[in-house]
Amino acid sequence: MKNYIKPIVALFTVILTGCTDVIDVDVQTDTLRLVVEASLDWEKGTTGNDQEITLRTSTPFFDTQSTNVTGAEVTVTNNATGEVFRFTDQNDGTYTTSTFQPQLFATYTLEIVYNGERYVAEDTMNPVPNITDIYQDTEDGFDDEAIELHIVFTDFEDEGDNYLFKFERPQDLLPTLETGDDEFINGNEVDWWYEIDDDEDEEIKPLLPGDVVNISMHGISRSYFNYMDIVIDQIGGVGIFEATPVDVRGNCINTTNPDNYAHGYFRVTETNRVSYTVE
Structure with a gap:
């Protein structure tokens, strides 16, 4: 068996050492800003x-x-x-x-x-409302077996409130960002829920017992709300039917x-x- 292994190893050595061509890749550049x-x-x-x-x-x-x-x-x-x-x-x-x-x-x-x-x-x-409760269940998400978190707060009486939510686990590469406004919830108690979809390709796991989730909720201006809406859409990536990311x-x-x-x-x-x- 050893007599067969030596020629095979030698063949792979020749192939690997022979692949020394340098490939120049033209990468789009932009003005340094x-x-x-x-x-x-x-x-x-x-x-x-x-x-x-x-x-x-x-x-x-x-x-x-x-x-x-x-x-x-x-x-x-x-x-x-x-x-x-x-x-x-x-x-x-x-x-x-x-x-x-x-x-x-x-x-x-x-x-x-x-x-x-x-x-x-x-x-x-x-301003940002006080968070009055945080709890978990499996009833309101897209997957009835996945754990979701619920953030409860009462929207201010005046119209025009805008919010940014950030959910982050230490093991995730990027946080999850979500925006919301009070167009349909003005002055009411709000139950904002958050769920993570299982994604084997990206090695993203749903919420599991023992996971620590750091949550921040911001009261934001309308102009920043509009900006973050575009940013969050861009973060979603480019699929076959999605728009090309813009500056x-x-x-x-x-x-x-x-x-x-x-x-x-x-x-x-x-x-x-x-x-x-x-x-």
């Missing part, structure tokens, strides 16, 4: 003073070098009071402050000066050179954060 991660979230029960903004540049497909942006000037201004909050450069792409003053219904303006260009963005801080623009405008717009979004929200362990 500033990427803004500026989510100022005021978690209920905290002062909301400590906030962080991250700046980097977009990354070429095969580039592995750091794209963190340093040396920028970053401020956030309360448009009603004129109070300016300066974010300190930490020399690693993050800019921080410990003096931010969150104010519901206030509109804030982000200003970034980088490479001689000025970027601005604006958003309004909207999703945020609210960061380059006032010096409008064609050199930034990616990302500046948002200010009031936020609930809870963790739930599946039973």
